């Protein structure tokens with residue numbers, strides 16, 4: 105028992121120390137709404153439900169987003185996600201950039217996106233096969 109208590113004490117200590125390394129989230133304000141991606145409502149609904157938390161400036165942060173070590177991973181995913189693809193500023197991309205990103209979306213919705221760890225916490229974000237196909241078709245890309 106004593107051993108377990110000691111271990112628990114150290115774990116709690118480690119957890120508390122982790123909280124000192126808090127992160128701040130970049131929360132971009134006043135993005136020009138004209139820059140947001142334009143797509144049919146059924147496509148927009150999927151993007152908003154499954155992608156916007158990491159790929160837009162409209163991130164909804166859950167209560168645990170400030171608790172380390174979750175906060176470390178979460179802030180990195182949001183930063184990286186926005187760098188790769190930000191639906192809120194889509195219209196500021198050049199046509200080449202858009203074209204590349206459409207190809208990436210075509211590939212990513214097959215399996216990689218939304219991130220598994222995200223779906224675990226947001227089961228409603230998972231895409232059905234129908235939705236994956238619908239988005240692929242909308243990109244106008246093909247596997248070749």
Ligand code: HEC
Pocket residue numbers: 150151154155156157158159180181182184185188189205208209210211212213216217218219222231
């Ligand atoms: C939990 C955060 C998160 C969610 C939700 C998410 N992504 Fe991502 N996405 C990322 C991160 C982080 C990257 C950067 C590359 C990586 O780490 O794999 C990325 C990269 C991408 C890329 C470019 C790189 C690649 O792998 O081809 C595309 C395209 C993409 N995501 C599309 C989507 C789409 C479409 C959705 C919704 C169906 C989505 N993502 C949902 C976090 C997320």
